[in-house]
Amino acid sequence: MRYMVMECHLSYAVVLDEEGRFLKVANRHYEVGQTVYEVIEMKRADLEKDLQKKSYRWIYSLGALAACLLFAFTAIFQMQNRIYGSVYMQINPSFRVDVNRKDVVVGLEGLNADGVKLITDYVYKRKPLNQVMDEIVDRAIEGGYLHQGSVITLHLDADDDDWRRDKEEMINRHLKEYLSEKLDVKIPMDSPDVSPQQREIIIPLAPQREDEDTDDDLSDDQEEELPSDRVSDYEVQEQEQDELKENDPDDDLPISQNAPPEDDDEIEDDDDHEDRDDDDDD
Amino acid sequence: MGCILSVLKNKIRILYTGRSGAMQKEHPIIAQVYAAKEDMYRADELIRQYLPFIRSETAKVMLRSCTEQDDEFSIAMIAFHEAIQGYRKERGSFLSYAAMLIRSRLIDYQRKEMKHQGHVSMDQEQGEEGFSLSDRLMDERDAYEESINLKATRQEIEELSKVMQDFGVNFTDVAENSPKQERTLEACMRAVRYAMQNPELLDELLRTKKLPMARLVAGSKAERKTLERHRKYILAMLLIQTNGYEIVRGHLRHILKGRGGRLV
Numbered sequence A: 001m002r003y004m005v006m007e008c009h010l011s012y013a014v015v016l017d018e019e020g021r022f023l024k025v026a027n028r029h030y031e032v033g034q035t036v037y038e039v040i041e042m043k044r045a046d047l048e049k050d051l052q053k054k055s056y057r058w059i060y061s062l063g064a065l066a067a068c069l070l071f072a073f074t075a076i077f078q079m080q081n082r083i084y085g086s087v088y089m090q091i092n093p094s095f096r097v098d099v100n101r102k103d104v105v106v107g108l109e110g111l112n113a114d115g116v117k118l119i120t121d122y123v124y125k126r127k128p129l130n131q132v133m134d135e136i137v138d139r140a141i142e143g144g145y146l147h148q149g150s151v152i153t154l155h156l157d158a159d160d161d162d163w164r165r166d167k168e169e170m171i172n173r174h175l176k177e178y179l180s181e182k183l184d185v186k187i188p189m190d191s192p193d194v195s196p197q198q199r200e201i202i203i204p205l206a207p208q209r210e211d212e213d214t215d216d217d218l219s220d221d222q223e224e225e226l227p228s229d230r231v232s233d234y235e236v237q238e239q240e241q242d243e244l245k246e247n248d249p250d251d252d253l254p255i256s257q258n259a260p261p262e263d264d265d266e267i268e269d270d271d272d273h274e275d276r277d278d279d280d281d282d
Numbered sequence B: 001m002g003c004i005l006s007v008l009k010n011k012i013r014i015l016y017t018g019r020s021g022a023m024q025k026e027h028p029i030i031a032q033v034y035a036a037k038e039d040m041y042r043a044d045e046l047i048r049q050y051l052p053f054i055r056s057e058t059a060k061v062m063l064r065s066c067t068e069q070d071d072e073f074s075i076a077m078i079a080f081h082e083a084i085q086g087y088r089k090e091r092g093s094f095l096s097y098a099a100m101l102i103r104s105r106l107i108d109y110q111r112k113e114m115k116h117q118g119h120v121s122m123d124q125e126q127g128e129e130g131f132s133l134s135d136r137l138m139d140e141r142d143a144y145e146e147s148i149n150l151k152a153t154r155q156e157i158e159e160l161s162k163v164m165q166d167f168g169v170n171f172t173d174v175a176e177n178s179p180k181q182e183r184t185l186e187a188c189m190r191a192v193r194y195a196m197q198n199p200e201l202l203d204e205l206l207r208t209k210k211l212p213m214a215r216l217v218a219g220s221k222a223e224r225k226t227l228e229r230h231r232k233y234i235l236a237m238l239l240i241q242t243n244g245y246e247i248v249r250g251h252l253r254h255i256l257k258g259r260g261g262r263l264v
Helices: A044-081 A113-118 A129-142 A161-180 A228-247 A272-281 B002-038 B040-049 B051-062 B071-086 B094-115 B133-140 B143-166 B171-177 B182-197 B199-208 B213-220 B224-229 B231-241 B246-251
Strands: A003-008 A012-017 A022-026 A085-090 A094-099 A105-110 A153-158
Touching: A003 A022, A003 B143, A003 B171, A012 B071, A012 B171, A022 B071, A022 B171, A085 A129, A085 A161, A094 A113, A094 A129, A105 A113, A105 A129, A113 A129, A129 A161, A153 A161, B002 B040, B002 B071, B002 B094, B040 B051, B040 B071, B051 B071, B051 B094, B071 B094, B143 B171, B143 B231, B143 B246, B171 B231, B182 B199, B182 B213, B182 B224, B182 B231, B199 B231, B213 B224, B224 B231, B231 B246
Parallel strands: none
Antiparallel strands: A003 A012, A012 A022, A085 A094, A085 A153, A094 A105
């Protein structure tokens, strides 16, 4: 390559190569107009590029940090909304309540027309499972779907068996406590792990009368005196359910028939349901 | 405990004074360096001022005394110039930075020279008369003619430099603005060839003292951004195409050919 020397300075010269590039090179005693064949190019352009790269490097770091944060937030958001388990609740209206790992409700769907109607305008997001179940139960009571003697069937679905077992117990206990203050209902758990004998957890049907002893510790011999018509209805329901169990024990227990109109008597919490369980076992 | 604290305080004071003392020495240099970045005459002045420093650093690498005739000295000077251009206050002391750069360039040069050991440069001065090989190879030609050509070339270049000054541009500016990448160079050359095919553009340039950028972009089909970025370079190349610079055009002969090898 031939270089024509165009300008000379103390420390460098400007040369023009045959391809039309002007270059700053070391001035090795050049004269303007001289043609040389070997030059040592000044590396200023590289320095500038390095400086520019370095000055903009922080932008790339910031961009990478922003991308990481966005990814982390998206992952956290998705995890929070990820369905960990579902509780199928059947009163007569049927619902599916989806929860995340922390038992916060992330989804609620009515599974039949009454179910859809009942949860219209209901805000469930970010509420704990127990609260949502309580509020649905309250709505069902207000709507006339849930009353004395009704049956609430619950079915849990999750990949984690431990979670399912824990939740069955927890929901069972919680609803019993909640409903025992309001109504008498049956809450069978539809679970393959629960034996048919354990499926039904019955809260006493009849409310306690005012003049009766309100002591909670009732002996086995003591039984509440139920109105005769209600007793017979209950017996009918039991018989029907037993028949159904015999035919296909894996089916969900049918929804109970409507109990006769309830009295206005106070319903007191007692432990008779345990006695009833013992009776059923018999 | 009190003794230990007082010793520590003294050490801290010395360090601080030492550092601030060095910085105080550096401050005038830093101001000069930043001024030299913008002005090549100030850069030359600063280099002239620090010639002994440059010579000393070169001698350290060469392990012998250095003269201004040595190539290494020229390389050290350009390295010092690079240090002026590349220096930032955050990099610490300027002289340390310059010394590092000089050492680095000289080592690169020595490695390159070792690769070419046994080879002789065409331009290397040899013998007592100081003629280079290229000079000896041209023995058949008239030395007088050669010196006339050199003078003519110099005059042409000086004339071109004067015309460029009317446009507020010098060869240093053009070198800094010159495209390095092949693709960019080709795009700029397309614009220059288009102007050569349309001489009225060159007339307009000389008359208005302005670059007809819009027409060059439209005619060459190059990106406007590319041509704008290398404005000074395109200006210099267009001026070379005007009357009076045959020797420089002759040097660029093969790149000014159009497609198919036809000289435009």
